[in-house]
Amino acid sequence: MxxxxxxxxxxxxxxxxxxxxxxxxxxxxxxxxxxxxxxxxxxxxxxxxxxxxxxxxxxxxxxxxxxxxxxxxxxxxxxxxxxxxxxxxxxxxxxxxxxxxxxxxxxxxxxxxxxxxxxxxxSAPPTPAPAPAQPVDEVRQTVAGLTPTQLKVLLAVLEGQLNKQIAHSLGMSEATVKAHMTAIMRKLDVRNRTQAALVARSLGLDLQH
The missing domain is CATH 3.40.50.2300 (Response regulator)
Structure with a gap:
């Protein structure tokens, strides 16, 4: 092996x-x-x-x-x-x-x-997760399915960073950050970054273990 x-x-x-x-x-x-x-x-x-x-x-x-x-x-x-x-x-x-x-x-x-x-x-390569049984499972699966960059942007939002700060830390333009946030909000079915952060926080993304 x-x-x-x-x-x-x-x-x-x-x-x-x-x-x-x-x-x-x-x-x-x-x-x-x-x-x-x-x-x-x-x-x-x-x-x-x-x-x-x-x-x-x-x-x-x-x-x-x-x-x-x-x-x-x-x-x-x-x-x-x-x-x-x-x-x-x-x-x-x-x-x-x-x-x-x-x-x-x-x-x-x-x-x-x-x-x-x-x-x-x-084991065989991981297979796609089964269809979610509960609404929270569906949202959790959606968060897990974000792209790496989208996850980094969402985590920065959880830390309270503004678009300008996120753009600087991730090496991209503010317009690109806004585009990622739009995609994140669409995927999570929320209307603003505060709601997106609340969804992520409710799923334990910012829990310290």
Whole structure:
């Protein structure tokens, strides 16, 4: 089995532990590491034959489930396995809703983590989510389906940034930001950026885990 596994976690020792777990399961895999969400996104774009992303929710640059959403938007065909210290019964469900194939707590036994990695590497590419059963599921699926740039704009809105600030931070014109906001509002079926932010916030995009 050959390919690349991306390990995204801001704790070097835990990245090392996950690296060892991957090597035990699939010794031929090439390993890439990232300590921030920005670095993970860069590695995601650069990695050849990316087979799996191991992702921590609590990373610099990530809020709530935004890391999953952004990485899934960049590489929808690559499985994302979340390994996090996030608490609560809903964390695993939310992680899957935004594109992850599985969720493990960091205090899981090493054998459990290794087994989950093996299953993820052996699994078929992620399939489209089934038709949403509840209105909130439909909106969550819509947010998860935004383009990477649209997600970045929406997250900037959540941070309270103005169009001028968003344009500067993302390296685009204000007109382009406005065009993205128009597309986001149309997809979310809302009338203004405040409503768009409320929808994203209600789905946990800005929850700190």
């Amino acid at each position: 050959a390919g690349t596994v991306l390990i995204a976690d801001d704790h070097p020792l835990f990245r090392q532990a996950l690296s060892l777990a991957v090597q035990r399961v699939a010794p031929d895999m090439v390993l890439r590491e990232a300590g921030t969400l920005a670095a993970a996104l860069r590695s995601c774009g650069e990695a050849e034959d990316l087979r799996l992303i191991l992702l921590d929710l609590k990373m610099p640059g990530a809020v709530g489930y935004s890391g999953i959403a952004l990485l899934h938007a960049e590489k929808p065909e690559v499985p994302i396995l979340v390994v996090s210290s996030a608490e609560g019964e809903s964390a695993a469900q939310e992680a899957r809703a935004f594109g992850a194939i599985g969720f493990l707590r960091k205090d899981s036994d090493l054998s459990v983590i290794e087994a989950a990695i093996a299953r993820a590497l052996d």
